[in-house]
Structures are given as C-alpha cells and as structure tokens.
Amino acid sequence: DVKVTQSSRYLVKRTGEKVFLECVQDMDHENMFWYRQDPGLGLRLIYFSYDVKMKEKGDIPEGYSVSREKKERFSLILESASTNQTSMYLCASSRPVGSGANVLTFGAGSRLTVL
Amino acid sequence: AQSVTQLDSQVPVFEEAPVELRCNYSSSVSVYLFWYVQYPNQGLQLLLKYLSGSTLVKGINGFEAEFNKSQTSFHLRKPSVHISDTAEYFCAVRMTTDSWGKLQFGAGTQVVVTP
Numbered sequence: 360d361v362k363v364t365q366s367s368r369y370l371v372k373r374t375g376e377k378v379f380l381e382c383v384q385d386m387d388h389e390n391m392f393w394y395r396q397d398p399g400l401g402l403r404l405i406y407f408s409y410d411v412k413m414k415e416k417g418d419i420p421e422g423y424s425v426s427r428e429k430k431e432r433f434s435l436i437l438e439s440a441s442t443n444q445t446s447m448y449l450c451a452s453s454r455p456v457g458s459g460a461n462v463l464t465f466g467a468g469s470r471l472t473v474l
Numbered sequence: 475a476q477s478v479t480q481l482d483s484q485v486p487v488f489e490e491a492p493v494e495l496r497c498n499y500s501s502s503v504s505v506y507l508f509w510y511v512q513y514p515n516q517g518l519q520l521l522l523k524y525l526s527g528s529t530l531v532k533g534i535n536g537f538e539a540e541f542n543k544s545q546t547s548f549h550l551r552k553p554s555v556h557i558s559d560t561a562e563y564f565c566a567v568r569m570t571t572d573s574w575g576k577l578q579f580g581a582g583t584q585v586v587v588t589p
Contacts, residue, residue, distance in 0.1 A: 403579075409574055468516075
C-alpha cells in the first residue's frame with residue numbers, strides 16, 4: 360500500500376512562530392500536494408509539486424511556502440504563523456496524469472493550532 | 475474553473491436504511507469525478523471514481539455513484555448503511571485538461587448513522 364506519512368499529528372504554536380509540516384511518501388510518486396481542511400469549506404489546495412525543486416501555487420498560497428528537496432518529501436512552511444492558519448493540513452501524493460493511476464493518496468493529517 | 479456543491483452538510487440516517495449524498499459540479503470542460511471518505515481522526519480514502527465508460531460506478535464498502543452529465547451530478551448511494559459508515563464524505567472533480575491532477579473538493583457531507 361502507498362503510505363503518506365505526516366510526521367506531526369497535532370501541533371500547538373504561537374503567533375509569529377515559524378512552522379514546518381513534513382510529509383513523506385514511500386511509493387516514488389512524482390506529484391505531491393498540500394491541502395488545508397476547514398469545516399464548511401472542504402479541502403483547499405495550498406501548493407503542489409510535480410518534481411524535485413518544482414512547485415506551483417494552489418488556490419490559497421498566501422502565508423505559506425513549500426520545499427521539495429527530495430522526491431519523497433514535501434514540506435509546508437508557515438513563515439510567521441497566524442491564528443487564521445489554525446486548521447487541519449492534509450498532504451497527498453500521486454503518479455503523473457496519464458499514468459493510469461493518477462489518484463491522490465492522503466496522509467492522516469496534521470492538526471495545527473496557533474495561539 | 476470548476477466548482478463542487480455538496481447539497482447537504484449533514485445527513486442523519488438510521489442503521490440499515492439507505493442513504494444518498496448529493497453532489498453537483500460546474501465546469502467549463504469535461505471532468506473526472508471522485509468520492510472520498512474521511513473517518514474520524516484519519517485522512518481521506520478513495521471510495522470510487524468516474525473517469526469514463528459506464529455512468530454507474532461501484533466502489534468500496536457497498537457504495538455506488540451515478541454520473542449524470544446533463545444534470546452535472548455525481549450522487550453517492552448506499553442501500554443499507556452500517557454504524558461504521560459514520561464519517562465525512564467529500565465529492566471532488568478534476569478537469570480532464572488539468573496537467574497535474576489537482577482536485578477541487580466540495581465542502582463535505584457528515585453522515586451520522588444511529589442504531
């Protein structure tokens with residue numbers, strides 16, 4: 360089975376702190392995604408990456424950055440955390456479009472609270 | 475651009491009763507359609523997908539969905555639910571022209587199954 364592992368399930372941070380959310384996948388997937396999940400809003404795409412060192416903005420990139428130095432690892436960075444970034448963050452990975460297996464596989468999520 | 479509307483935010487249902495979760499979408503191009511389920515404190519898991527072919531799609535755990543192009547809908551059904559089906563369900567679409575496999579999600583429907 361494809362495994363997408365998010366290292367921190369629960370984090371509590373202070374306003375202004377720099378926050379790193381880490382995601383690792385073990386199936387050699389090219390594509391990786393960061394979504395944010397909020398009640399009543401569903402999942403919204405923050406950033407995605409289709410290759411090492413390549414990244415694209417999603418629908419709500421403001422206040423976030425990402426890093427993909429290795430194929431299996433995709434990090435979400437909050438440079439200066441704010442209370443409106445309190446949310447559940449979900450990482451996902453997939454094979455490229457056209458490979459016949461382009462289905463997103465999700466991690467268990469990281470619940471971030473910013474005080 | 476595309477959007478996804480899940481018409482019910484919460485659906486209470488008795489055990490062994492049928493359930494239908496409604497999903498409508500809008501898109502300027504053709505789409506692929508997905509249903510994901512999120513059990514408490516877990517990530518999202520794929521229930522089923524429609525890519526092409528038969529408009530009736532069967533998924534895991536006894537769920538099925540029907541793609542209706544004229545009504546731009548992809549409603550999810552199960553003829554008899556179990557307590558273990560209590561979860562949040564997300565409808566998602568991907569434009570067939572999207573190069574990266576990005577998904578656009580609905581707001582989610584919380585299903586609560588009671589004895």
